[in-house]
Amino acid sequence: MAIEIRPESAQVPDGREPDTAPKARPWWLRPAVHTALLGAIIGYVLGHLLGNAISSGYQQIPLSDDNDVPIVLGYLFGILGWLIGLGVFNDPFRQMLGKPVTGREEDEPVGGVAKYFRYTLDHKVVGIQYLFGMIGYFLTGGLFAMAIRAELLSPTYHLITPSAYLEVVGEHGTMMMMMMTSVVMGPLGNYLVPLMIGSKRVAFPRVEALSFWLTPCAFVILLSSLLVGGFPTGWTGYAPLSIQAGEGMDGYAIAFGLMGISAILAAFNIVVTIICYRAPGMRWSRLPMFVWAMLTTGFLLVLAAPVLVGGMYMIITDRTAQTAFFVNQLGGSSYLYEDLFWFFGHPEVYILALPGFGIVSEIIPVFCRKPLFGYKIAAAGMLGVAILSFFVWQHHLFDSGIDPDMRPLFMLTTELISIPTGFIYLVAMGTFWKAKIRLTVPMLFALGMYFNFLIGGISGVVLSDVPADTTSHGSFFVMAHFHYTIMGGLIFAFFGGIYYWLPKMLGIRLNQRLGKLHFWTMFIFFNSTFLPLFAVGELGQPRRVFEYARNLETLNDWVSISAFLLGASFLIFVYNFVMSTLFWREREIGNPWRSRGLEWQVSSPPPLNNFQHVPVVLSGPYEYGDPKALPVADLNPPAGVISGALAGTEA
């Protein structure tokens, strides 16, 4: 096990002498968001001019009448300029030239807000950056959802034009999907995993920081496609429609691909950190379930997201360099895109489920005051879901006409995945048995997650059955199903995690009464929004339409009004968040939930290096109610103990 034993070397990624002082420059000369923006603008202009220069003689691309080379090069050079302006490449180049590096986290002024707007290497800073970034993504995507539901108040189009409607649908779906890949791994994973495994740092701080700083780029690029007409394909981007579409499509392909790269980088860092940076005594059998969830999610992202990036790359070359990967009449195949997309897309939906499982498995033992029931089966469930998720993607193509005799097999694999998913419920029910339940806000969100995911999972079994799927496929039933699993599952768990861990991350507790109000409004209106949509779908309303049968108007209106109220419930959260962090500032130093988690054994927020000494983990994190249980870790192990503990775990 590669464990940093000397505390002073653990935090220095480059080996510079710790006492050489960095050169002080005025703030506006130091690389940060403002220089990055400048770089992005310069890069975009240069790229656009270059594109015009090299492609002025191009014929139009097949099926479309646009020349997309300038906008694509503009985006790519803009991203490069953004990263250069941010100073991402400064230290690698300095190192190549043999000069001392400066971008170390201990050079940052501790306590200032400036570090949140810079390329900072501390995993705790990156976690907070991600937290705000992802909430921004979520609220923006939510506004698009409000626009969709406003349009669907009437069975014909009335508020926005059909093209605007499609743009909004595409932006909502893509933004939410991009956000969901990182919504837990980014904020909570980056912040908490090193604390939970007893590490002073992550494995690759630069990679981790880079993964965050790509997300604002992707956000801006995705939104910028609205300026050139948006994209008409929804979040799936099916070819040949995506080849035929206007320039807005390039924004989709580049933003989604960029988010894929960001997710790969984040996941790579998390996986290596978990494998290599566990404290002595942090055996696999003592790993918190949240860390298991991050490990499995990380593996899924590292293996699946490259396929997405490849698919997006091919869309871009089809649209610019006039390749024909997805153009049937030129020798390509639209099935190729569907396969590439869903080979990423199905692991992706479990990338969105596993972190939620991890969070609720972390929350329920604390508020049941009982050990997690069946620790091994919980980990096995996550591994099982992760492995099986690579063998089910064809169920998205049950009606596509591809290879019908594989349907029974993919029906079987899809239904098999409910066995490991069921483990998560076994674990929860076992943990609740004769527990001492405390209905705090995080616990409420965890319970909400179990309820919603149950409905999402059962409706998933209906979809996996080919005959029943024939009616449900591509209808609002599917839409309700994945909103139940993603929003009802992951987002409920995410908010549970925020209420649970924010005292750790910011040292401030959110108001619990407003938190309960937020939970109940969100839970009630979530269900009253999405439960009727199962019926709407089965009654014949396809997805992504602005016109629907008149007899479905009542149901759709009910759903729209519930959706607005659901949207309003997030305002309660925003109000609570702003007031609690900025004005009320109810200090919550220490361990408000009396949790045994290792992350709660240090002060809140944790010091710069997390632990003064590398801790020695003595027992598992869920030993509640066991009088014989040792404390979770020795935070100040006497000299020489660590090497002894190392020898013990290695044996």
Added chain:
Amino acid sequence: MATEASAPSSQAPEPAAGPRHGLRILILWVVASVICCPLVYFVWGPHLPPGDMSSAAANQQFDLQVLGTIATPVFLGVVIYMGYALTFWRAKDGDETDGPPIHGNAKVQLTWIAATTVIVLALAAFGTVELVTVQGAGAGEGPQPIWKPTSSTVLQVQVIGQQWAWTYRYPQFGGFETAQLELPLNKPVQFDVTSLDVIHGFWAYQLGVKADANPGVNNVAYTTPKHAGSFVVRCSELCGLWHGAMYDYGKVVTASAFQTWAQQTETQLASLTKTLPPYAMTYDPTEIANLGKVLVQLGIGGAGGGYYPPNDPEQP
């Protein structure tokens, strides 16, 4: 799923201490399931979509009925258990103690795994039987279908999707192309679904038929209409701007009425049929212009054979 309720009862051997929670939960769960399952199957089931207008639709309705009945006790089991736990196992105010340190129970876990595995395998077997015996369950089977109707007289209908209208060709009646979809009662129908531009989805809702229309691919789906009446055809794959408006209505009529209609339409459209490309399983986009003339003559707007520019065209 018997495990959910019976499992905890075997797990805590505390005879004297308190009420027998496991037994109580089991009784609650059994009673609720015995009441709800027949309600779902017999009362709700016959009203489940997509109805029984065709063999495929009736089959899907039966599947939903069975899946709903199996899902009911699963749902009830979890909800009753959680509700019971929240009612009886709440910490009293001021009680800061921990619960019993139960780390697991091999018997419960093994029972759970066995029970879920049996249910899942049974579901997969049921789904496969329903898929094979009902000729692909109305889903598109691609160019080489493997589950076909046994009857030798199958009515072939070609479904052509293009942005943003459906047209239908009847190869057994000279290959005329029309915007009307009429089908005879009690005769197996073979839909050959294809597209001229992007991917569309042919969804004849009441017939329980759904097959993607892929450019350059023939996607075959079968069903047998069982009741006369009209049904709606919608596009179920996002195909661009007017995807939401890409729908029309078909009719199921008696065999003799269908014969009359088809022969009349064949003679009526004979001159137009001559200008069309010969009937084929798929069409090259270069033939779109010819096929598009039909749309214009039939009074449908739509692409008229060309591709739309990405900005708003008029509504078809």
